[in-house]
Amino acid sequence: MSLLADxxxxxxxxxxxxxxxxxxxxxxxPGDFGLGQIPERLAPDSTTSMTCGxxxxxxxxxxxxxxxxATNLTPEPNYPVNTGMACPKGWEGxxxxxxxxxxxxxxxxxxxxxxxxxxxxxxxxxxxxxxxxKTMEKHxxxxxxxxxxxxxxxxxxxxxxxxxxxxxxxxxxDGNTRQCMATAVRAYKESFGFDAPPYTYADxxxxxxxxxxxxxxxxxxxxxWQRVLQNERTPEIIVIxxxxxxxxxxxxxxxxxxPKSDLVLFYGLAQLxxxxxxxxxxxxxxxxxxxxxxxxxxxxxxPEYTSAETGIGIEELTQLADLIGSGKRVSFWWTxxxxxxxxxTRTAQAIINLALMTGxxxxxxxxxxxxxxxxxxxxSRLFSNTTGLLGGHDFTNEGDREKVAAxxxxxxxxxxxxxxxxxxxxxxxxxxxxxxxxxxxxTNPAHSWIGRNEFExxxxxxxxxxxQDMYHTTETAQHADLLxxxxxxxxxxxxxxNSERRIGLVKKxxxxxxxxxxxxxxxxxLANTWGCGDMFRGWQTPEDVFKILQKLSEGQxxxxxxxxxxxxxxxxxxxxxxxxxxxxxxxxxxxxxxEDGKFFTDDQRARFIFADRQPDPEAxxxxxxxxxxxxxxxxxxxxxQTRTGKSKVLRLLGPKGNHLEIHPVDAKKAGLVSGExxxxxxxxxxxxxxxxxxxxxxxxxxxxxxHDSETNRLTLAVFDPHSRQPSYKSCAVxxxx
Numbered sequence: 001m002s003l004l005a006d007x008x009x010x011x012x013x014x015x016x017x018x019x020x021x022x023x024x025x026x027x028x029x030p031g032d033f034g035l036g037q038i039p040e041r042l043a044p045d046s047t048t049s050m051t052c053g054x055x056x057x058x059x060x061x062x063x064x065x066x067x068x069x070a071t072n073l074t075p076e077p078n079y080p081v082n083t084g085m086a087c088p089k090g091w092e093g094x095x096x097x098x099x100x101x102x103x104x105x106x107x108x109x110x111x112x113x114x115x116x117x118x119x120x121x122x123x124x125x126x127x128x129x130x131x132x133x134k135t136m137e138k139h140x141x142x143x144x145x146x147x148x149x150x151x152x153x154x155x156x157x158x159x160x161x162x163x164x165x166x167x168x169x170x171x172x173x174d175g176n177t178r179q180c181m182a183t184a185v186r187a188y189k190e191s192f193g194f195d196a197p198p199y200t201y202a203d204x205x206x207x208x209x210x211x212x213x214x215x216x217x218x219x220x221x222x223x224x225w226q227r228v229l230q231n232e233r234t235p236e237i238i239v240i241x242x243x244x245x246x247x248x249x250x251x252x253x254x255x256x257x258x259p260k261s262d263l264v265l266f267y268g269l270a271q272l273x274x275x276x277x278x279x280x281x282x283x284x285x286x287x288x289x290x291x292x293x294x295x296x297x298x299x300x301x302x303p304e305y306t307s308a309e310t311g312i313g314i315e316e317l318t319q320l321a322d323l324i325g326s327g328k329r330v331s332f333w334w335t336x337x338x339x340x341x342x343x344x345t346r347t348a349q350a351i352i353n354l355a356l357m358t359g360x361x362x363x364x365x366x367x368x369x370x371x372x373x374x375x376x377x378x379x380s381r382l383f384s385n386t387t388g389l390l391g392g393h394d395f396t397n398e399g400d401r402e403k404v405a406a407x408x409x410x411x412x413x414x415x416x417x418x419x420x421x422x423x424x425x426x427x428x429x430x431x432x433x434x435x436x437x438x439x440x441x442x443t444n445p446a447h448s449w450i451g452r453n454e455f456e457x458x459x460x461x462x463x464x465x466x467x468q469d470m471y472h473t474t475e476t477a478q479h480a481d482l483l484x485x486x487x488x489x490x491x492x493x494x495x496x497x498n499s500e501r502r503i504g505l506v507k508k509x510x511x512x513x514x515x516x517x518x519x520x521x522x523x524x525x526l527a528n529t530w531g532c533g534d535m536f537r538g539w540q541t542p543e544d545v546f547k548i549l550q551k552l553s554e555g556q557x558x559x560x561x562x563x564x565x566x567x568x569x570x571x572x573x574x575x576x577x578x579x580x581x582x583x584x585x586x587x588x589x590x591x592x593x594x595e596d597g598k599f600f601t602d603d604q605r606a607r608f609i610f611a612d613r614q615p616d617p618e619a620x621x622x623x624x625x626x627x628x629x630x631x632x633x634x635x636x637x638x639x640x641q642t643r644t645g646k647s648k649v650l651r652l653l654g655p656k657g658n659h660l661e662i663h664p665v666d667a668k669k670a671g672l673v674s675g676e677x678x679x680x681x682x683x684x685x686x687x688x689x690x691x692x693x694x695x696x697x698x699x700x701x702x703x704x705x706x707h708d709s710e711t712n713r714l715t716l717a718v719f720d721p722h723s724r725q726p727s728y729k730s731c732a733v734x735x736x737x
Contacts, residue, residue: 044068049076051496051504051574053151053489054089054638056372057081057223058498060573061090063490063509070094070490070509079573080590081201081502087222088636092650096470096488096643097510103472103485104514112460116483121515125529127482131464132168133530135437141169145426145435148175149442150374152519153494153506154383155545157376159523159536160441161385166414167532171421172435175386176443177377178423179450182723183339184370185381187348190722191356191607193600194392194557195381198593199331199367200500200576205231206365209327211238213262213351214337214729216245220632221335221371225250233365236323240265241337243629243661243703244696255320258311259627259701260616260730263343266350267610268306269321271298273357278325280359287597287605288356294608324358329365336373336631340729342617345722349609356606362594371499374639375489378497382558383549386420391552395419407551410535422724424717430458437464441519442486446475447640447709450726451717453685468522474642475709486519487512494520494542495569501558501591502574505566520545554580557600563587617718617727624682624732626666626702628714631729633659633705641707658689658708662735666700667693670735679736680704685713691735702735 044067052059060079064072073093077084106124107116119127135143146164148157157175164170185195192198204210204227217225225247228237239248240255240262248254257265273279274295284291303314312320324330332351338344348370355361355368372378382392393400395416405412421429427449429435438459449455459465459479467480470488477483491512495503512518517525520542527533539545543566554561559580569575572588579587598604620627636653638644645651660680662672672678674693679686680702687710697703704711706728716731 048507048509049079049570050490050507050509051375051498052086052090052093053375053496053506054093054643055221055375056377056499057221058375058496058500058502058504058574059086059090059223060504061086061093063507065509069511080588081498081574082223085223085226088650088653089638089644092644092647094490094510095647095649097490099471099646101471101473102513102516103469103477103483104516105485106515107472107480107483109481116480121517121525124482124484125525128466128484128526129529132437135464136169139436141171143435144168144170144437144439145172145421145429146170146439146441147423147426147443147445148173148380148384148386150175150177150180150377150380151442152376153492153496153542154376154379154549155494155542156519156523157380157384158390158545158549159520159539161390162408163523163527163530163532163536164439165385165416166408166410167527167530167535171416171418172426172429173386173420174423174426175380175384176423176445176448177374177380178387178724179448179726180336180339180373181370181377181381182387182725183344183348183720185387186345186723187352188370190345190609191349191352193602196557196593196600197370197372197499197501198361199369200590200592201227202590203331203365203367203369203592204228206233207231207235207329207331208233208365209236209238209323209330211240211324211330211332212247212251213240213332213334215333215335215371216241216247216632217333218246218250219635222635224371236327238320238323242698242701253320255312255316256698258309259629259698260341261310262338262341263347263350263613264301264306264309265312266347266354267298267301268303268310268317269324270294270350270353270357271301271306272303272318272321273325273354274298276321276325278321279357283359283597284357287599288608289603289605290608291357294353294610297610324354327360329363330355330358330360331365331367331369332360333369333371335371337729339370339725340727342718342720342727342730343611343614344720344725344727346609346611352606353608353610356608362592362597364592367592375498376496378499378501379495382497387422389415391549392556392558393552404552407548408535424719424724424726427455427458430461433461436462437466438462439466439468440476441468442470444469444474444476444640444642446479448712450712450715450728451684452712452715454717468519470516471642474640484522485514485516486522487516491516492518492520492542495546495566497577501576503560503563503569503577504574505569553577616730618683618716618730618732620700620732624734625700626733626735627700628680628682628731628733629697629701629703629729630706630711630715631703633707637705637707639707640709654707655705658687658704658710659692660689660735661692661694661697661703663695663697663699663701664693666702666735667691671737672735676737680714680733681736682714682716682731682733684716687711687713702733
């Protein structure tokens, strides 16, 4: 047996010895609270397939069980997403479960600065409810908030959002998907009428022209890159990125535009396409609105102006426009390089406009396609009850509130009639003393939130901080007054929704350590302790909640009412939404949206949306002459490395320590050589990193991976005004010996 299997078996023995009175009182069926056995549907010695819990690709992994415990995994060969492939993170999916710093019991810090002490779950639940109730009684319902995640199962997100807002009476709760996908959500809603990524992964293999914008697919989504390589149409692969990334090195064309000039580039390309009559006039007339206004807006974006602003020659601009305009199947793909900008929403919509004006949507190999970040960000976007009401509904719409209330069997007055504060506004509320208590679930904002130094100081202003996590060692957990130990992926059941809208299953193939509970069970326990357990009497299992979410989705663009439960999802290899009850059965079929040219707006037309440029919030100057770019450092690292850092294999595959990429010209000016430790200084902080001199970054810019805990001490807390997403990709710095 492997070292990992030995470790997990030891944890299982510890669990079996812990069956106190509280557990006996609360557990209604085996596994409800993460302390029971593997679900009955899995034989003790067998294999089973389940969705990976790292990124939004949504690969399926075949889990190998011995004595009812996961011992190893391999990629699922027949799953339509990854077709037998896995990235390094997927191969190491079980390693984080056996980490020695797992949170194994509730921890209470009785006063700031004191060491936390172990308490039982009854005491933890009572303390949580007592402190939250007292805060709300003294300061009102707006004095408490929660920060959710894209890392837990959809059913758990829904339970959290419903309990917090309908049961506890909270008004404010947002998710860490605000950091990665809020821009795409807002762009799709305004342009298409609903948050609706239109594609399927098969489009990677069906395109004649693939345009990747701010997307280092080789590193961030390696399995998607493999799908590109399976394209037999000999496609043009165009990478638009200031850096010569690993993906740009493999492309047929790298468009190395100046940082923060992407909006100008796309408007300039649109103008060229119109001038060259390389647009689909019939599609525009039948299926879109506001095109003439958009045409007028483009008049100043001449090739000369666009070239001057982007640093791309007029001839290269013309060739790029011709590739897009003459391509029969053109697909546009973007990720954080677009989403994390100060004018991100309008940039994403400029990409959407290119797809609309050339008729590249609703057909194989086409689309304006945002690639999600986290494993269940799509579940968070539709069902977390944070920025939108459950099932893609609207908190401000009375009809939506009444529909949701009727499905849930609650009074519609319990549903807030206004939207929550956004993530940054919740942080601002803490800073101003308006929010006194915060509940953080499965996210690590003390590392990941923009402008980390300020965030750490803001946490100190809270009267009560609750952190619910699988580890007690995260930067955020270190500040917690109350820590609730959570089970991890692979230690519970539920569903996740990937980038192409495919719903996949998570299964319980490992026992959670000691007293750690599934997030679902924690929410159930807290609801019962709060006194609103009757509101959730139909929410006994994750599959119960999935069926409720199906009812909530009826009539929505994300309708999943036709799915026949978990067994059907498991049998067919995931199911893409929409899958309404009146759909002719073919659950395994790949679905792209808008094949009929009808969108989700009132008039069923897609909208051309555009705006003037916004000034750079922190341009380089004489004191801070370089622009800091951040992004993924390697395919072995994930976000704050809370989980990937537990794997020795993944640590060996990624850079050791933080590093800075700097162009030879800038390195020479600063007197730097590769390998030496340098100091990177912004207006907010200074950090150390090892210099790596490379022409992969443009002159005047430097690059630092986002995974290192020090990186966000440098970043500037600026937000896109429409999506409220942080602008991680640009701030001014200098580099010193």
